[in-house]
Amino acid sequence: MPLITLDKQDVLQLLGKTVSDDDLAYNISMMGTDLRQVKDTIEVEVFPDRPDMLSTEGFVMALEGYLGIRTGLPDFHAAGPSNANESEYSAYIDEKVATVRPYAVCAAIRDVHLSDGAVKSLMQVQEKLHITHGRNRKKVAIGVHDLDKIAFPVTYTTRPLNFAFVPLEWYTELTLKEILTKHKKGIEFAHLLETYAEYPLWIDKKGTVLSMPPIINSEDTKVEEDTENLFLDVTGYSRLALEQALNILVCSLARRGGTIHPVHVHEQEKELWYPHLTPQEMEVDLDYVNRWLGLSLSWDQVKGYLERMRYSLKGHIAMIPPYRADILHPVDIIEDIAKAYCLDKMEPVIPKVSTIGEEDPLEVFVRKVAYLMVGFGLLEVKNYYLTSREFFLKTRIGDDVVEVVNAITAEYNVLRSWLLPEMLYTLSSNKHHEYPQNIFEVGEVVKPSSKAQERTREEYHLAVVLCHPRASFTEAKEILKAFTKNVRNPFTLDVTEHPAFIEGRCGSIIMGEKVGVIGEVAPEVLLAWGLEVPAACFELDLGKVLSEVTAVT
């Protein structure tokens, strides 16, 4: 979740009211953000479904509603001509962008005073939108420009790689190709463009470049300290995501006092106007609300709660603020009602739902076996499911294991298929403690299986390792014998060979079918683990044992 930092004074100034730190902390948590701290700055993690709260202004619009300072739908409207012929600002979307970065939307903002707080907020929301909503600029990229430096109409098109302009934070012209190899931002985001023959550009009537989305803006239309009029461009792959990002930006700037001016966008045959600030509507079903929340709210209460969440309610229709990108279904509105009601004040109640508890039979069996092992004086250890292939090689177990393709470290690159290797690791890290070290583990292991839906299957294993100066095959077999007596299922051993065990001291455990293996650990394996104490062990599949046991009874 993105963490944002807000200047508390800036927030309070926008709220127009003094609120104590404790009240801020409580209400910020309860309205639906994850508060980190309230000091001179307010640090919150904004939930990924609420990109509108990534800007100070968007955050304040939510908070002032929650605190009851300003409630209901905020008033956003586009000023200026609404008639296509009279538009001051127009943009053309060239069809050449279709295969590179197909969609673009834009808007103009006038008379915004970019105070310190406003600039910081604008930079923060742009950066955070890029990372989250924009999936690191792939899905959505934003450019902010000085409106007065642009000659309309502007065109979103592509240019060949030898085309050149002066990018931001550079003082000479670079070709588009050079930007990807020389400019810091170009290097960082080169992967988003480098496969294309031409790169996307915004160019104005005079041929001035505005930006090369999604990489960098141009120096020519750079926003300065005294800039009051802005042009916003948003490009990417999902029209919906672009419109949401644009609305979040224009609504934030409007909350700072800017006026929104529409841009006439000519997209081949389509004639579009941006931004779209008309509120989306969604019907509210009071019965559904009350059933979902377990409350009995009246329409008046629901109206009040919705207004505190910045909706307006017209009849039974909720008018959704245009910056909200997260309202898919009426349950999203129900959640906002619950937030306004305040989860902290909601009384928990356990329903009278009568059901019968039931445990998985294998889990029951495993637990009983584990206590049996405790009765044999064995200490239980508990290792990770993810382990290292190295552990298996060291133990001379060459079985096929399920591999993780993107493990960060070689420490965890396979799923264990045996318990024994990690148990030997356990012994090797306990050499400073007294002996005997007689241990057991019960746990799931994973094996490849081409027939299974998930191409893997799991077994629930029991492994016992006895380690002390006189540990022997006989001692391990005695425990195995006592175990099998307790599950009323006799066993036999078939002489077998396995490189992990001493030849002539290793057997397959047969209980109906082969369920496991027993043996004295080969000295080469012990020494590979740095152990100079003998160890005898057995490992078996409790799932198979259980099915044998239940078959018998």
Next chain:
Amino acid sequence: MLTVQDKKVLLALEDTGDIQGLIEKTQLPEVAIMRSALTLQDNNLAEIHEHTEAVVDLTEEGEYLSQELPERKILNLFKEPDTLDVEDISIDPSEVTIALGWLKRKGLIDILKKDTSLTLKITERGREYQKMKLPEEEALDKIRSGMGGDTLSPEILKTLKSRKAVTIREKTQRKIILTEKGAQKIREGLELTEQISQVTPEVLRERKWTTIGFRPYDITADVRDIPYGKRHFVNRAIEYVRKIWLEMGFKEMKGPLVSSAFWNFDALFQPQDHPARDMQDTFFVAGKADLPENSLVERVKAMHEHGGDISSTGWKYQWDKKEAQKLVLRTHTTVLSARTLAEIKKSDLPLKFFSVGKVFRNEKPDWNHLAEFYQTDGIVVGEGVNLRNLLGYLARFLQKMGIQNFRFRPAYFPYTEPSVEAEVYNSRTKEWVELIGSGVFRPEVVVPLLGEDIPVLAWGPGFGRIIMDYYRITYLRDLYRNDLRQIRDLELWMW
């Protein structure tokens, strides 16, 4: 709690503190005397004084030398004349050279050369020593008479050692001294009857205790630490968590650790470009999963693309089957809840399910982050269950986990709406700490799986932090350190 033996030794101490003396007096072996002495010392009735001293033993050579030194033999040959021809010396020739060496070194004779033979001349000093003992002779006499090494000068001991006449060893000498309290105890009088120590079959058969009684033990004395079997403390906690759900009537769900992305993400309405599906967060396994029956896949696809046939907008993108076939290590046990919803029949409602299982996150593991941990999921499915009921179950779970100070606040999960986080108050840091992610499943999740928009309450907390708090373990990784001493020494999970 003195034994009869202890008392005997105590009495003997009135006469002697010497071990040898005590052996003679008590007729007990030295080990028994020392054991009693320790007991007496523990009770402040006696003190054991130890000092080490050098003990000098004569070697075979030393025994021989102590009869008569070779230089004495030659010295005795000098009569009236001061000179003596070597050829006239009638002792063992092998000794002559040694003797001459010592005599010369000690300045007792001078050696004069005459033609080819040697002539010896006794000195003034030599004449004196004809009448008195040489230092070696004195020392050897002392050693033979059993006097300790402490009475001999280091120089002479060195000389004797170089002549291989003696060996020197260290010996700890113990002396046991009666304290004032011990003397007092004796004055008060001591009962010297025999008592039973170990209860043996013989004692029982012969009813010995009726005549001689039991020796009281020092029950405050420490005993050794024994090795013993025990379950791992994390499994104890897991067992307890399972018990909580079972007591509340929940049925267990099980399912595979390796999951298709379909069940792990798509069935839970997580859009395919959701950041959680990134390589950074999720472990992938090579291969392609089989998806469940086609109609279910189609319903999930429709829900993602346009909200299916319910009043949802969906995510408005093109859903890709290949993305859903990727294999992942399950990132949450909520995947089991989704599978369960696809299996149950509406006629069986209401139903409650729980699971406890491993989940995996592709984080770089360090002391406080693990690549895998346990999660316990629960779902309650039924007409009429609601958000307040969700809070009810969470509150009960928290209380049963011993947590009193908690609250509920909004949260976000792609598959629940409303979403709720249960937080616990950390009184040390004065902060609310996230503990349980939960919510009511979105209709976009429930309808494709169950076929109808029925409320499903769902939660999926990890509980490693609770175990850590309970056992005062600072680092998450220490839950799986597998230090045998730690597993053995940690107290039981109390609830």
